[in-house]
Every structure is written in structure tokens, then in C-alpha cells.
Amino acid sequence: xxxxxxTMLAKIWDQHVIAHISDxxxxxxxxxxxxxDLGGSRGLLDLRSRGLTVHNPELTFATPDHAxxxxxxxxxxxxxxxxxxxALRTETSASGIQxxxxxxxxxxxxxxxxxxxxxxxxxxxxxxxxxxTCTHGGLGALAFGIGSSELTHVLATQALIQxxxxxxxxxxxGKLPLGITAKDMxxxxxxxxxxxxxxxxxxxxxxxxxRDLPVEGRLTICNLSIELGAKMGMIAPDxxxxxxxxGRPYAPQGEMWEQAVKxxxxxxxxxxxVFDREVVIDVTRIKPQVxxxxxxxxxxxxxxxxxxxxxxxxxxxxxxxxxxLDYMGLTAGAPIAxxxxxxxxxxxCTNSRLSDLRAAAEVARGxxxxxxxxxxxxPGSENVKRAAVAEGLDKIFxxxxxxxxxPGCSMCLAANGETVAPGQRxxxxxxxxxxxxxxxxxxxxxxxxxxxxxxAISGAIADVRMMER
Amino acid sequence: xxxxxxKLSAVAAPIMRTNIDTDVIIRIERLVGNGIRxxxxxxxxxxxxxxxxxxxxxxxxxxxxxxxxxxxLVTGPNFGCGSSREGAVWxxxxxGIRAVIGxxxxxxxxxxxxxxxxxxxxxxxxxxxxxxxxIELTQGxxxxxxxxxxxTITSPMGKxxxxxxxxxxxxxxLKGLDEVALTLQRDDDIRAFQAADRNQRPWIHFAGKxx
Numbered sequence: 001x002x003x004x005x006x007t008m009l010a011k012i013w014d015q016h017v018i019a020h021i022s023d024x025x026x027x028x029x030x031x032x033x034x035x036x037d038l039g040g041s042r043g044l045l046d047l048r049s050r051g052l053t054v055h056n057p058e059l060t061f062a063t064p065d066h067a068x069x070x071x072x073x074x075x076x077x078x079x080x081x082x083x084x085x086x087a088l089r090t091e092t093s094a095s096g097i098q099x100x101x102x103x104x105x106x107x108x109x110x111x112x113x114x115x116x117x118x119x120x121x122x123x124x125x126x127x128x129x130x131x132x133t134c135t136h137g138g139l140g141a142l143a144f145g146i147g148s149s150e151l152t153h154v155l156a157t158q159a160l161i162q163x164x165x166x167x168x169x170x171x172x173x174g175k176l177p178l179g180i181t182a183k184d185m186x187x188x189x190x191x192x193x194x195x196x197x198x199x200x201x202x203x204x205x206x207x208x209x210x211r212d213l214p215v216e217g218r219l220t221i222c223n224l225s226i227e228l229g230a231k232m233g234m235i236a237p238d239x240x241x242x243x244x245x246x247g248r249p250y251a252p253q254g255e256m257w258e259q260a261v262k263x264x265x266x267x268x269x270x271x272x273x274v275f276d277r278e279v280v281i282d283v284t285r286i287k288p289q290v291x292x293x294x295x296x297x298x299x300x301x302x303x304x305x306x307x308x309x310x311x312x313x314x315x316x317x318x319x320x321x322x323x324x325l326d327y328m329g330l331t332a333g334a335p336i337a338x339x340x341x342x343x344x345x346x347x348x349c350t351n352s353r354l355s356d357l358r359a360a361a362e363v364a365r366g367x368x369x370x371x372x373x374x375x376x377x378x379p380g381s382e383n384v385k386r387a388a389v390a391e392g393l394d395k396i397f398x399x400x401x402x403x404x405x406x407p408g409c410s411m412c413l414a415a416n417g418e419t420v421a422p423g424q425r426x427x428x429x430x431x432x433x434x435x436x437x438x439x440x441x442x443x444x445x446x447x448x449x450x451x452x453x454x455x456a457i458s459g460a461i462a463d464v465r466m467m468e469r
Numbered sequence: 470x471x472x473x474x475x476k477l478s479a480v481a482a483p484i485m486r487t488n489i490d491t492d493v494i495i496r497i498e499r500l501v502g503n504g505i506r507x508x509x510x511x512x513x514x515x516x517x518x519x520x521x522x523x524x525x526x527x528x529x530x531x532x533x534x535x536x537x538x539x540x541x542l543v544t545g546p547n548f549g550c551g552s553s554r555e556g557a558v559w560x561x562x563x564x565g566i567r568a569v570i571g572x573x574x575x576x577x578x579x580x581x582x583x584x585x586x587x588x589x590x591x592x593x594x595x596x597x598x599x600x601x602x603x604i605e606l607t608q609g610x611x612x613x614x615x616x617x618x619x620x621t622i623t624s625p626m627g628k629x630x631x632x633x634x635x636x637x638x639x640x641x642x643l644k645g646l647d648e649v650a651l652t653l654q655r656d657d658d659i660r661a662f663q664a665a666d667r668n669q670r671p672w673i674h675f676a677g678k679x680x
Contacts, residue, residue, distance in 0.1 A: 015670075018662040019655055022637050027655060029662055031673045042503045050649070055659070058676070067501055080502045087503060119676065131553040131577055145577055147555035149584035149648075157652045159659050163635065165576075195488050196547040199573055229550060231576045252672035260672045295488045316545075320487050413552075415497045422521070434492040434551060436516050 005270030007167050008236055009202045012142040012267065016125045018159055025163045030059070032119055033154050034128035035097070036110045037064035038415060041087035043129065043151040044095055055158040057096040061119055064088055064102060065109045066415045070347075070378050070405040074102055078417045106249075108381020108407045111135040111349035115219060116383055118248025122237035122264040127154055132349045132431065134225040138218035139245065140237030140267055142202075145226065165232065166200055166276040169269075171207035174284040179465040181359065182217035183351060183429070183448035185209065186224040187289035189281055191299040198230030201277065204269060205235050209283040215244040216355045223350045224431055227296040236268035288464055291433045291446040292336055293324030298433070300336060302451065302463045308332035327435055328443050329423070337461050339445075343426035344375040344456035345438070346449050347405075348412035351429035352380030356449040357388050360429075361396045363453035363467055369401035370459025378405040402456065414439050427455040471586030473645035474617055477567055479540035481613040481625075482530045483601035484514075489544065490551035491578055493517065495560040509556060510563030531564075535609045543600050543613075544571035549578025549589075558585045568615055570622065572597050583638050586645060588617060590632045600624055617643060 016028040033056075035043065040062050047054065054060060067081035068074055077085070085102070092099040100106030106117060110128055114120035114136050122140035127133060129151040136143035146154065154160055170193075172185055190197075205221050213221070218235045225233025242261055245251050252260045287301030300306075309321040309332060325332055330339070346352070346360050357379060369375045377397050379385040385407055388394060394404045411418045412430035419439025420426045426444050429452050430437075433444040445461060454464040499505065499512045517529050525532045531539060542548075542561070548571045549557060558581045561569070567587060572594035574582075582589040603611060603625040611625025617639060622630045641648070652659075667674045 019658050022635075025635070025637055027652065027658070029659070029666065032676075038501065045503060052649070052653075056663075059674070078501070084502065121672065123670075124673065129553060131551065145553040147553050147558070147577060147581035147584060149555060149581065153649050153652065156649050157656070157659060158663070159652060159655075161648060161652065195550055196573055199547065199550075199576060226551070226577075229547065229576065250677040256672050256675075260670075263670065295490075297488070316485075316487070323486065413492075413497050415501055417498075432490075432492070432551060434490045436496060437492050440496070440516065441521070 005272035005274065007269045007273045007275065008140070008204055008234060008267055009142065009167050012123055012125065013164060015123065021161055025161060027159050028125060028162055030127050030154050030158050030160055031124045032114070032126040033060045034110045034114055034126065035060060035062035036066055036130065037068065037084045037088050038066040039129040039148055039151060041084060041091045043148065043155055044091035046152045047155045052156045054095045054097065054155050059158060060097045062088060062092045062097055063100040063107050063110055063113055066409045066413070068102060068408050069416055070408040070410045070418065072406060074406065081416055103382065105382050105386070108384065109349045109352060109409055111223065112352060112380035112384065115139055116248070116381055118245055118251030121245060121251065122241060123267050127160060131226045131231065132223055134231060134233045135219050135223040135349055137222040137225065137232060137234035138215060139241055140234060140264065142232060142234065144231045165202045168198060168201040168203045168230070168277040168279065169275040170203055170205050170279045170281065172205065172209035172281050172283050173207045174209060174282050176209050176212065176283050177286065179288060179450065179468055180283070180286050181448040181450060182213055182220040184286050184289045185281070185283060186221045187291070187296065187299045187446065188286045189279070190224065190228045190296045192281065193228055193279060195227060195295045195297040196229045198225065198228040201230050202232035202234065203230040205233065210235055211238065214355065215240055216353045219353070220350055224296065227431055237264050288448065288451050290336055290451060290461055292328065292330060294327050294433060294435050296431070296433060296446060298324055302337055302461065304336055306330050306332055306334050306336055337463055339461045340425070341373060341427050341455050341460055342424040343420050344373060344452050345411045345426055345428040345430065346376065346452050347378030347380065347410055348430035349380065350431045351449050352378060352384065354384050354387050356429065357384070357393050360449040360453040361393045363450050363457065363464060364400040364402060365396050367400055367457045369456045373456055373459050375402045375456040376405055376411065377402050378410045379407045381407050411438055413437060427452045427461060471584065471642070471645050474567065474586055474588050474642040476616050477540065478612050478614045479567070480535050480538045480609060481541035481543050481600070481604055482536040482539035483543040483604050484530060485545040485601055487545045488547045488550055491549055491554050491557035491575065492551055494549065494557040495554065500554055500556040505556065506559060507563065509560040513560035513564040540565055540567045541613050541615070542566055542569045543597060543604065544569055546572050546594065548574050550575035553577040555581045555584070558582055558587055562587060570597060570600065583641060586642060588615065588642060590622065592622070592630060592632050596630050
């Protein structure tokens with residue numbers, strides 16, 4: 001009898017099984033463990049308090065991103081942020097773990113530097129104490145976020161006990177319209193399946209529009225997997241992936257490169273692989289997306305209207321919509337475009353790579369940030385920053401009135417004290433519009449880098465398609 | 470190491486809003502630092518529990534009697550979605566919560582609960598809604614009973630509901646097992662896997678060192 005087709009998830013999963021624990025649960029090998037300043041030193045201290053040592057320091061890499069200031073010279077880093085940075089330096093050094101420190105090439109948001117340095121590879125199993133670890137799936141890796149206890153477990157054992165998830169395939173078909181980006185694609189999917197649509201699944205993104213996307217766009221797609229509830233998201237590696245990875249500092253070279261690529265070509269799901277759930281999105285119908293509420297599923301096209309709770313008969317849903325409207329200070333039924341904004345944040349592990357900054361700069365070039373709007377550009381890594389400066393993007397932004405910052409997570413989650421003031425409205429290229437995410441009572445609208453730049457120039461939520469040249 | 474969990478009979482508070490994310494359970498600024506354990510209970514649900522002036526919001530259920538004593542939360546769909554922050558579980562635990570009942574939870578939050586000896590129970594939404602309704606009817610006076618060994622919930626009005634749970638997770642909670650210690654017993658397997666894998670996938674094990 002012929003073997004049934006296997007999914008990419010099954011292929012990568014099976015390659016990492018150290019031991020079967022029960023029917024659907026395995027002890028998996030962790031190929032890359034990424035640490036950051038918020039939880040890294042805590043995990044290493046926890047390990048030491050148990051009298052244990054790091055199992056494989058050479059497979060563990062660290063960088064500060066969450067709690068450091070993104071002001072020049074890291075001025076104004078909160079005291080506790082400095083303490084965490086010091087602890088991360090001390091503890092990684094004591095354990096023989098490589099640290100990419102501030103102002104060094106290699107430092108940056110952990111999900112930006114993994115792919116950028118070639119640490120994250122196709123077929124790799126990658127974990128990090130951060131839910132957006134799914135980002136690395138854009139290279140064809142099996143990558144997911146873990147909690148503090150699991151982090152300690154990985155430090156101690158270089159392995160993790162996991163239950164095999166169900167599989168979902170989300171196919172994006174068609175040619176992407178002009179002005180529509182990876183961010184719009186994934187927000188549209190979240191709007192379609194909901195914030196719990198992927199819970200319990202590993203999602204594989206496929207279809208012609210995914211194949212057409214450059215690798216950085218694929219990283220953006222996978223980054224938002226967790227916002228549809230899936231802790232793992234992945235895209236089959238292809239020639240674009242190999243070209244992206246080749247020559248990066250930690251990528252294999254020479255003979256080992258050939259050997260790796262040969263193995264990676266076997267990873268994509270077989271044509272007859274069966275998924276537990278299939279979703280198809282027609283990308284030709286996608287408009288620039290913007291969220292209006294307090295969950296990424298509260299998303300509409302920029303030419304759309306804010307939902308009216310009165311229009312829904314389900315009382316639970318009506319109450320949820322009303323809560324969101326009240327928090328966001330919006331009027332039911334009003335057009336979302338034209339909503340005045342106070343802040344624009346372009347950055348985060350979702351949208352802070354060179355291609356994101358180029359897209360924003362293209363909108364900003366020769367224009368001015370609207371009076372009363374504060375607009376920040378926070379590059380995802382030291383290398384992104386240097387590459388952007390080398391091609392003059394920083395000048396375009398500063399001449400337009402944007403602030404050009406140092407790399408870090410910054411205002412995406414406001415762990416470092418960089419916040420949107422209470423009641424103020426922000427358009428952000430990040431991943432979460434949760435209550436208080438960007439600061440207590442801050443109001444967040446998620447959008448693409450180009451849409452965020454358009455909002456900065458317009459002083460209001462705007463349709464970037466009207467501003468493109 | 471988690472405390473064992475077997476039976477519980479306690480006041481339960483319904484928090485039924487959909488998509489209560491872990492940012493809402495605990496704000497990030499409460500989690501910045503290595504000495505946060507033990508400080509989080511008073512900040513659980515901070516943005517719902519306190520008014521902007523810092524005083525208690527009398528409307529929020531955990532600020533009302535008898536729900537101040539709640540050890541069980543009955544939750545709306547997708548509770549604990551979002552960030553992987555285990556601080557969300559620590560905050561609930563430090564607030565006295567020992568079990569959460571809902572129709573579905575964020576995947577990472579769900580795993581984090583078990584790591585800390587908190588029992589997350591998934592049952593049909595109709596059961597969750599029924600429990601919330603009975604809590605309302607009895608104004609919190611009726612307790613919810615949980616028996617992990619038997620895999621049952623007893624509602625405030627005495628109805629019994631069975632729930633499913635991964636047997637490995639159940640065993641771990643009943644015994645308060647330390648997963649790290651268990652896995653370290655398999656260290657020979659881990660090392661054997663790595664030895665073979667160095668030949669199979671050398672690029673994983675010699676990152677940046679082959680040049």
C-alpha cells in the first residue's frame with residue numbers, strides 16, 4: 001500500500017522526536033533556543049537555583065530587545081531594563097551563551113535577528129519565550145513560543161515535550177493587488193477565521209500569493225499566526241528561501257550548504273497531504289486592512305465602516321462589539337478612514353525589516369508628518385538600521401518629521417516604558433491591538449507599514465492607495 | 470515544581486468576555502524584572518479591576534462578594550490568548566485561582582497552566598454558559614466542585630459534567646510532577662539523538678563554526 005502524503009509539519013516533527021511520550025505527545029529536540037532580556041536571565045537563574053546547567057549553550061543565542069530604550073545611546077532605559085541587560089550579560093557569559101549586545105551587528109528584535117543571521121533555518125525547531133516565535137516559520141522552520149517553565153526545561157535538556165497539533169492549510173490564491181502587503185493578507189485571514197480560528201493547529205500558509213511573496217513578507221505572515229490562535233505557522237521553503245539564507249553568518253557553507261539544501265527540498269508537504277482544516281483566501285479582493293477594535297479579529301478594509309453592535313442579533317457578540325467601541329472611542333457605522341491619530345509606530349517583529357522600512361519611506365518621501373502626530377521608526381535590528389542608513393532611508397524619514405530610533409521592541413508592547421499616552425490613538429505596524437497593549441488606555445489600530453506612514457502624513461487613518469506614486 | 474491538584478470545591482467567578490488576552494490578565498510593566506514572583510496577585514486583571522485613579526472598580530466581579538474568594542474562573546471563549554507570558558498564570562495563582570473552565574484557551578497559556586499546577590478545563594460552550602448562569606442564579610453562593618481523578622465538574626446547582634483531559638497532563642497534576650526532572654531521566658536518549666543528528670544535520674550543530 002502507498003504511504004499517504006505527509007505534511008511539512010509531520011516531516012519536521014518526526015525528524016525531531018527523541019522519544020515518544022504517549023500516543024500524540026513526543027519529546028522533541030530543540031535546534032535553536034533564543035533568549036531575550038525579559039525572560040532570559042530569569043530562566044538562567046532559575047536553572048542555577050535548581051543546581052542545573054545549560055545542556056547545549058552552543059545552540060542557545062541571546063539578545064536584548066524588550067526592555068531596552070530605543071532612544072539614541074539607549075538614553076532613558078528604565079532602571080529595571082538596565083538591570084535585566086546586566087543580568088543577561090552576566091548569565092549568558094557564565095553559561096557560555098553567545099549574546100548579541102546593544103550597538104553590535106546582530107542585536108535586534110529576536111525574531112528579526114534569527115532569520116537575518118542565518119540562525120533560523122528551514123526544517124529547524126526553534127523556540128523562544130515569546131509568542132511571536134512563529135515568525136521563523138516563514139523560512140520553513142517549526143517555531144513556537146513557550147512560557148518560562150518550558151524555557152527552563154529547554155535550557156536544562158535542549159528538548160521539549162509537545163503534543164502534536166492539528167494541521168490547517170491557509171491558501172492565499174491570486175495576484176496581490178497594487179498597494180496590498182503581507183500584513184494585509186494575514187489580517188484579512190484573521191478577520192475571516194477569528195482570533196481563535198487557529199487554536200490547536202499548526203498553520204501552513206500556501207497558494208500562489210504566498211509563493212509570490214519575498215521571504216520578509218513570509219516572516220510577516222507567520223508572525224501573526226498566534227493572533228489567529230495558532231502557536232505555529234509555516235511556509236514551505238523554496239528557491240527564494242535558499243537564496244535568502246545563503247551566505248548569512250550562521251548559515252551552513254560549502255559542502256554543508258549543499259547537504260542542507262538537499263534536505264530542505266524534501267520538507268514541503270506532499271501534494272496529497274491531508275490537512276485537518278483548509279481555508280482559501282482570494283487575495284484579489286483584499287483591501288488595505290486596519291483594525292478598529294481590541295482584538296486583531298476586529299479588522300476591516302480601510303474603505304469600510306466601523307461595525308454597529310445594533311446590527312447583530314447575538315447578544316454576546318453585541319456586547320463584545322460595544323466593549324471594543326467604548327474602549328476605542330469610535331462611533332458605530334462611521335467610516336474608519338479619516339479617524340484622527342496622535343501616534344504612528346513603525347516597527348516590531350511583524351514589520352521592522354528593511355523591506356518594511358522601504359515601503360514606509362516610499363510613502364513618506366517628500367511629504368511631512370501631519371502637525372500634532374508623533375511618528376516613530378524603530379528598525380528591527382542593528383543590521384536593518386545600518387542597511388537603511390546606507391540607502392538613506394533615515395534621511396527620508398527625518399526630513400518628513402519621523403523620529404529615527406535604535407532597534408528594539410519599543411512601543412509594540414511598551415515593556416521598556418515607551419508608551420502611547422492614555423486615550424491617545426496610534427496606528428501601529430505591530431501585532432496586537434489589545435486593551436492597554438501600547439500603554440494604559442492607549443488605543444491601537446494595526447496596519448501595514450505603508451498604511452501607517454500614510455496615517456502619519458494624513459494625521460488620520462488613510463487609504464494608502466490614494467497616496468502611492 | 471507544581472503543587473499537586475486533585476479535588477477542589479470553591480467559589481467560581483464568571484469572566485465571560487471573549488478573547489481575554491494575557492495582557493489583560495497581567496500588564497507587561499508588572500513583569501519586567503527578575504524579582505516579580507509574589508508581587509503579581511494584586512495586579513491580576515489590573516485594567517479591569519482598578520479605575521484610572523487606582524481605586525477598585527466596584528463593577529468588576531472579583532471586587533464583589535463572594536467572588537473575592539473565587540478560586541475558579543469560568544471564562545469566555547479564547548481566554549488567555551496572546552502573549553506567552555507565564556506571568557499571566559502566576560498572577561492568577563497569586564490571586565488564589567486554582568482552576569479555569571472555558572470552551573477554549575490560548576495554546577501557550579493552556580500549557581503554562583499545567584506547569585504551575587493550575588487546572589485548565591475545556592468543556593462545550595453550552596456547559597460553560599450553563600455554569601455561568603447557575604453562578605448568577607445562586608449569586609455566587611453555590612460552589613463549583615472539581616474532581617480531577619474522576620474528571621468531573623459539579624455545578625452550583627448540583628449537575629455533574631464530565632471533562633476530557635490529556636492523561637499525561639492529568640497524571641502530572643495529580644502527582645505534582647516536575648517535568649524537567651522527568652526529562653533529565655531521558656538524558657541518554659537526548660544525547661544519543663544529538664550524536665546521530667550531528668551526522669544527519671551537521672548544520673544544526675555547528676552553527677557558524679564550519680568556516
